[in-house]
Amino acid sequence: MSTIKLIAESGGTKTEWCVLSGKKKKKLYTQGISPYQMTTDDIHKMLQLELQPKLKKEKITEIYYYGTGCNSPQNEKNVRTALQQTFPTAKKIKVENDIMSAAKGLCGNDKGMVVNLGTGSFCCYYNGKKISKNSPGIGYILGDEGSGAYLGRKVIQHFLYNTFDEELMAKFNAKYATDRTEILNHVYRMPLANRYIASYTLFLSENRGHYMIENIIEDSLNEFFYTHLYKYRESWLYPIHFTGGVAFAFKDVIKALCTTYELQLGRILKNPMTGLIEYHS
DSSP states (O other): OOOEEEEEEEOSSEEEEEEEETTEEEEEEEEOOOTTTOOHHHHHHHIIIIIHHHHTTOOOOEEEEEETTTTSHHHHHHHHHHHHHHOTTOSEEEEEEHHHHHHHHHHTTSOEEEEEESSSEEEEEEOSSSEEEEOOOOHHHHOOTTSHHHHHHHHHHHHHTTOSOHHHHHHHHHHHOOOHHHHHHHHHHSSOHHHHHHTTHHHHHHTTTSHHHHHHHHHHHHHHHHHTGGGOGGGGTSOEEEESHHHHHTHHHHHHHHHHTTOOEEEEESSTHHHHHHHHO
8 A cells, every 4th residue: 555644734723634645745624623622523523524525535544633732642642533533544643732733844853943923822942853942822811922812912902092093093994894892892702812813913914014013013023032032042043933824924024033133034934734744745
C-alpha cells in the first residue's frame, strides 16, 4: 500500500485538511473540532459526515493532527480515538496541540521564535524538536496583546468613547449599523465574545492610511513585542516567525517593529498549513 498522509490544522471554528499522496496534494475543509465541547463520538460522526465523503477511495495510512485543546491528555486521546475509528487503515496517528502546528509549520526542524496573532495570541521558543519555552496566555479579557480580540477591542473603544474623528465615525456607522446597547450585549451576554470583538479588526484593514487607524495597529502590535517577545533572550538569537490573520494583514507593521527592535524577521504565513505540508512531505 502506498503512503497517503492526512494533515489537519484545527481550530474551534474550522479545520483545514490536506491529503498528501506522492507529489499530489488536496486540501479539504470541515467544521472545527473543539475537544472540550465534543465527545469522541461527536468527532467521529462529524468526520464521517463532513470529511469521509470528500476523500472518495483514498486509503489514509498516516495522520498528523494539530488542534486546539490537544495539550490535554484526555482531549488528545479522544481525538486520536475518533481518528482511529474513522480511518482504520491509518497505521500511524500523531495528535499534537495547535502551538506545535505553528512551530513545525514556521520553523520546520530549525530553531526559532514562533508567534501566532489570530483571534488570540501567543509566542514560544521552538528548539527544532519541541517547545522549550512558552508563556501561557491569560485570555482576551486580561491579555492577548496584538491579537484580533485586542485590536477589535480598541476599535470598539474608539467608537463607544467617540474618539474616532467624523470621517471614521461615519464609516463605522455605515459598515456596522450598530449601537452601544447591541455591542455591550454581544460582549457581556452572548457566547464567543472574543470572536465578536475580533471581527472588528476588519475595520482597521479597510481603513489603512488614516493616522488613528495606524496608531491603533502599531500601538497594539508594539504592546505584544514589548510584553512578550522582549522577555525572551532567544528573540535576539533566532528568527522570529509569525502566523495568523492579524500577522498576515499587518505584516508591514511587524516588519517595521522588527527593524526598530533589531530583531531578525522570519516567515509570515496566514496559517501554518503551507509549512506543515513542507514539513511532512
